[in-house]
Amino acid sequence: MFDSLKRLIRKWRASRDGGHQLDALLAIADQTAPYAERSEWLIELAHWIRRGRAVQPGVTEAANSAAESAAPPSKNPAHTRIRYLLHVLDRNPAWKANVAGILRALLRESDSLSLLCDAGMPVHSGFFGAVFERVEASLIPPAPNRRDLTAIVTLMFGSGLDAEWIDTLPADLLARIHALFGFASAEDAARNSTPFSLDLLAALHNLTCQISSTGLSQTVRSRLGGAAASDALADDTSDVRVAMEKQPFYRLTRAMLALEAAHDAYAAGGPQEPLLREVNYLRLLLDECRVATDNVFAHLYRNGVSVDIVFQVERMRMRIERAEHLLDAWLARDDLRAVARLSAELVRANQASQSVAHLARSNFSLLARKVVEYSADTGEHYIARDRAEYLKMMRMAAGGGLVTVVTVCVKFAITGAHLHAMLEGLLAGINYSASFLLMHFLHFSLATKQPAMTAPTLARELDDVGTPAGVDSFVSSVTALMRTQAAAVLGNVLLVFPVSLGVDLLWHALFHTDLISADKALATLQSFSLVGPTPFYAALTGVLLWSSSLLAGWADNWFILHRVADALAYNRRLRMTLGAAGAERLARFCRTNVAGVAGNITLGLMLGLVPAILTAFAFKFEVRHVTLSAGSIGVALGVLGKDALRLPALWWAVAGVGSMAILNVAVSFALAFYMAAKSRDLRRSAVRSLRGAIWQRLRRRPLELVWPAKVEPQGR
Known part of the structure; x- marks a missing residue:
């Protein structure tokens, strides 16, 4: 099966006609294929969408004409190609079922936390380790058989323009794409799958733990207050404990646990007010954490700058921003525009994580x-x-x-x-x-x-x-x-x-x-x-x-x-x-x-x-x-x-x-x-x-x- 798929993809690439290319690609879509083959198929589909040339009439000329007549004017070629793709799938239910099955399986079988939490976030704790990581990633791209969304997004969206067309998707296209994910046979619809909103909540929990861990580390904790405050705290150990408990990083994990408990109570039929109260409190703590990172930068500016310390604090600031974006998307999980904004942000962050120049610019300004x-x-x-x-x-x-x-x-x-x-x-x-x-x-x-x-x-x-x-x-x-x-x-x-x-x-x-x-x-x-x-x-x-x-x-x-x-x-x-x-x-x-x-x-x-x-x-x-x-x-x-x-x-x-x-x-x-x-x-x-x-x-x-x-x- 894998060799036959390879031959079909080579044949599809050799075609110069946009309509024929799409027909050949949709014809080989198979939701029962192994994970690596389905991933490679999605990568080829993404390349077709962002190719940017006008779609020519082919076997599905009637569908193409219908797409042109029904679609509102769009300046983005990617939007035009997606609209054409959806019209072709509407006229071919078998193709649509396979494509919908591949998309659902991607979310079901891949680790979404890798994309939601780690996209754009350096793994290493030091600046020079992150430089080596990015150079290595540029030389060795991820394999399509890796079961995490970060690898798939990296292979699907490699251009800086991808985030732009995702962020500007029209409302009608967003609704049709959402409907495509729900198109399934009765057997596939009966499968149990974790709602994506729970993945957002799990990613938010992961990020708050990482933010709290970095904020409570000695490197950051020793730079949160001024010299006068440090001298005052040194006189009484009880003051040190009280000051620790007042830090937003100390309270952040508890606030996240309270939010999850309020969500479980609301899902079980409880009132919504406790959930909204915990959400607002978590937002307040994230704002306080952002202010604390600014204080750390001010301390570094006065008392000497280390590249690795700046790197760690900057990474913590990026995680705070990501947590706020995930919280917004989780609250507005029924808003397709919010989902599109989050997707574009993740694509931008993932592309930035591949650039050594971006890392240097974001960490060397203070130095x-x-x-x-x-x-x-x-x-x-x-x-x-x-x-x-x-x-x-x-x-x-x-x-x-x-x-x-x-x-x-x-x-x-x-x-x-x-x-x-x-x-x-x-x-x-x-x-x-x-x-x-x-x-x-x-x-x-x-x-x-x-x-x-x-x-x-x-x-x-x-x-x-x-x-x-x-x-x-x-x-x-x-x-x-x-x-x-x-x-x-x-x-x-x-x-x-x-x-x-x-x-x-x-x-x-x-x-x-x-x-x-x-x-x-x-x-x-x-x-x-x-x-x-x-x-x-x-x-x-x-x-x-x-x-x-x-x-x-x-x-x-x-x-x-x-x-x-x-x-x-x-x-x-x-x-x-x-x-x-x-x-x-x-x-x-x-x-x-x-x-x-x-x-x-x-x-x-x-x-x-x-x-x-x-x-x-x-x-x-x-x-x-x-x-x-x-x-x-x-x-x-x-x-x-x-x-x-x-x-x-x-x-x-x-x-x-x-x-x-x-x-x-x-x-x-x-x-x-x-x-x-x-x-x-x-x-x-x-x-x-x-x-x-x-x-x-x-x-x-x-x-x-x-x-x-x-x-x-x-x-x-």
Whole structure:
């Protein structure tokens, strides 16, 4: 039988005519066939429905004409095909009996809880386990002989448009489909089957147990209240028990049992009021559970984000929403429109459960917001909003340029040793990291590090752009950022270039030799030329600058999430060695500097090692950093002397450094701002209006780009 069914399906697929295809498919429908064959038949029927081509007249041309004349106009091809299918079945009672029997057997013999409870819900308790699960599911689709509705729905509905046509089924089609399920012979109608409403109730029971279990777990329970509430509860164990009993997750399972008892009493002829009262109470508890999950997210946002914790809480929120949908469908089980909405929702959820991208989008938004928040806090210090801050930024940038002079000299010493590429990259990375750390602790500034830090600061102000005052504040911050970036770049370059030139001249006067050879100096100028790969290298360097800010935010989040500061402050050995006050000072120092140290070390190592790795395994890449390159030009000019001013290579190198300044800043800022804006879910229309407001401000006050406006004292 199975081989003959396969041959008939192949013959049906080979047909190009929609009517002939349906006739051939309906002719082989057999409600007595094995489960796998009936499942495969349903899959082929679903593929025919969603194929989308117009149905051509065939053997059942009269039925097709009747369908066209009786049907109201429909824009969805799937609706037209379903209407045609029902007309064909009305004219062929034997086919209709087999199709109805297959549909009823599907609900009777399959596990519906797998679809009602688990569709769209990851099975694994961790994020990375869920990623592996979805990749595995995409590579190995379910077999049609699995007796659960999730597998059948996955194989029947694989397109994102399926949920749309199910959700928009006309009322007359819903009524006819419902009647098709009830069409049966006397023998089949006599079979005992569980009503689908009881499956909904069982699925609701299952979901409430899962929600309660997750909500009462230590991971979630410890994050339901604030720190003050936790300290209060720690004073009295009876308060802990009372607080536990007040949690909606604790009362949810009891409410579900009370609902089932009220339903049994109502089914036995009792009054309806107790049932409605229990339904309303369960709805109230589900709303309270939703509020509690929001509190957990707020706690994570303040105290560090873990991907796995976010994943578990997000899965609990999805289960709460599913429970509410099932409760609505159970109450309106006689409403066919409610059943269609639930079916479409299950199809959407099942399709989303197959997508790794959907999982990442739904779980990484909070993590991205927390990671960029460190940069927002740090970036506020890098935006000069008045003249005093502007001059302070110039001094910080000048200090950063002075430190970079030493970095450039050490870099030339490392490259002059002609070491292995990987070892040279490691030493260069250590050199960069040491310089960046020195700038960090001396509170100096490196211009190209600022954009990745300041973009999230602007993104934080996006929360208030719904008001005119918020838009004006955002535009003022953008103007201040542009002005500050220009000042920082000029402060770095205007100091690193002449000091590097002076260092080489001094070295030559003292030791009668230069820091580098003349050939090396000329090659350095040529490598920085605007005509060549310099712009591409500068853009990639901007990516590295942004990556360092991302890693700095991750380190800050990890430090807070694991409460490392508390562990240091209360460490027994540290308190014995440094004293309680000393241990607390060490904890505050680490908390203040952990992100800056991590970001500077990773940036330095990436600037040294990433070019060596990419050159060895992918393509040639060299770091093009505006401050380092300006210092290198200063050394090269000192070696070549005044004759270098007549070399075109020098001026092409100067132009190349200009492109580095633009691309280092623009790329790192664009990436950081894109990530920060994504964490705020900003719409494109809002972005366009903000862009227009920025251009309008620049046209009215162009001088603000180079010098801050004078701030009038308050009270005048």
